Amino acid sequence: MKHISILVPRGHTSLVNIEGSHQIFSELNVFLNELGRAPMFTVQLVGIEKGTSQRNGLFTIAPHVLIRDVKKTDLIVIPSVHGDQKQAMEMNAEFIPWIKSQYAQGASVASLCLGAFFLASTGLLDDKPCATHWKMASAFRQMFPQVNLMDNKIITEKDRIYTSGGAYSYLNLILYLVERMAGRDIAVLASKSYAIDIDRQSQSPFIIFEGQKSHQDEPIKQVQAFIEGNYQDRITVDKLSHQFALGRRSFERRFKKATGNTVMEYIQRIKIEAAKRDFETSGKNINEVIYDVGYTDTKAFRTIFKKITGLTPVEYRNKYNKLEVTV
Structure with a gap:
């Protein structure tokens, strides 16, 4: 039997992550029974106190067991915890030595959505993909620069450490774990039973690029504002460094440090974000949108658009725009 421990942290935790994970893993034994196979899973909610209040007392979760009662587990699931992440880590610090001890004994550890912040605080994500x-990518990079954040990914995996992207993409990780533990046939059965799209790899189509502006470098903020207000024009690094009286090398270094992007990456992301808005809301054809956001090389635009969003311009428009438009 595989033992699965779904953590019940203190704070504003994702009840959906906890209940959804518990339901799917628990239901696997039913699927196995229907196929004439023996049950494989024992699923428990594991906490650090007997009753854990959630949503300002609106809900209370009663764990099956406390961490001191679980001597050995095979999989630890860390749900998303909302709000101040540093405060959440402090409130749940008692979990950390237990998680590290179980991992050392061979357990796998999976974080769901913002649960990656807590997993990173254990040190187990250092030098690993995540x-x-x-929306929290910039904050995560600032707090955990030693972790290789891949904000376009739905799922990452290395050395028995698993993470998932935003919100309901946790379901894709749960299915992936089901496949690893029970086989592809059971994962497909679960995906059909719960109407979950299996094998989805990227959250790129859902990303809204907002630019990292929580830094304190005011001249760089002015540059960002200029780019965002003039993205239709041909903007170069030399033009920006001259216009804002910043030495080019210093300017590029400061921009990357402040925003997490190179200057050219930032310009591209702003142009692509503008194109996405047009594809979502207007009746323009593809080439009209390309020219309107300042691209003259349609092939280059299509390549960059696919790289950033994971979809071609036509695929993106068809996915998010219900207007009748021409190619």
């Missing part, structure tokens, strides 16, 4: 909600 996914989390795309």
Whole structure:
């Protein structure tokens, strides 16, 4: 039997992550029974106190067991914890030595969405790939520069450490874990039973690029504002460094440090974000949108658009725009 421990942290935790993970893993034994196979899983909610209040007392979760009662587990699932991440880590610090001890004994550890922040605080994610909600990518990089954040990924995996991207993409990781533990046939059965799209690899189509502006470098903020207001024009690094009286090498270094992007990456992301808005809301054809956001090389645009969003311009428009448009 595989023992699965779904953590119940203190704080504003994702009840959906906890209940959804518990339901799917628990139901696997039913699927196995229907196929004439023996049950494989024992699923428990594991906490650090007997009753854990959630949503300002609106809900209370009663774990099956406390961490001191679980001597050996095979999989630890860390749900998303919302709000101040540093405070959440402090409130749940008692989990950390237990998680590290179980991992040392061979357990796998999976974080769901913002649960990556807590997993990273254990040190187990150091030098490993990681996914989390795309909206929190900049904050995550600032807090954990030693972790290889891949904010376009739905799932990452290395050395028995698993992470998932934003919000309901946790379901894709749960299915992936089901496949690893029970086989492809059971994962496909679960995906059909719960109407979950299996094998989805990227959260790129869902990312809204907002630019990293929580830094304190005011001249760089002015450059960002200029790029965002003039993305239709041909903007170069030399033009920006001259216009804002910043030496080119210093300017490029400061920009990357402040925003997490090179200057050219930032310009591209702003142009692509503008194109996405047009594809979502207008009746323009593909080439009209390309020219409107300042590209003259349609092939280059299509390549960059696919790299950033994971979809071609036509695929993106068809996915998000219900207007009748021409190619």
